[in-house]
Amino acid sequence: GAGVSQSPSNKVTEKGKDVELRCDPISGHTALYWYRQRLGQGLEFLIYFQGNSAPDKSGLPSDRFSAERTGESVSTLTIQRTQQEDSAVYLCASSTSPSEPFPRSPLHFGNGTRLTVT
Amino acid sequence: QKEVEQNSGPLSVPEGAIASLNCTYSDRVSQSFFWYRQYSGKSPELIMSIYSNGDKEDGRFTAQLNKASQYVSLLIRDSQPSDSATYLCAVNPDFQKLVFGTGTRLLVSP
16 A cells, blocks of 8 residues: 555553554655554654664653564554553654755654553 | 643634644754644644745645744644644654654634
């Protein structure tokens, strides 16, 4: 497809279970981002990949969160031992590589995964 | 101080009026600035990007950037009810991260 694809679109899980969220970026986009958006809130940066390298993991809320990326394609965000406060929409975005010195290319977002922890 | 600040609103304007949305940012080295629109329950979509001081126009939208004042704005001319959404300002303080404001909710009444 032409856009960023995320799956599943909705996920309901019980507290304490692990979940895996998937993102398929636009072909050729080397940069990939994960954001979290709680209900009525702004976008919270989680992690950034350049290729399969994650130079900035500062946004991951706790060690229950991890992410990986295969080459310059699919990325998976894993949340272990989910808590109710993890309930949110998880958005993935991709862009072409930033050029130096600037500007950087804009992000293209997927439709998100709505995670509900009961 | 938040990296990117926006008034949460709602900003209410009548149809046909000009809507003015404002954003300030804290990191002076930021070079790229974006406005995204987000409809309720949907993902953000890019409206405008701006990199140089001054104005940039695209249809009914004008982005304005003032790096000295660390201020970026979005003007929407001839506002339509379909423009009702949350508008997110995004700034990159370094080339690896794009930081979003919490957004301003715009309501355009017929």
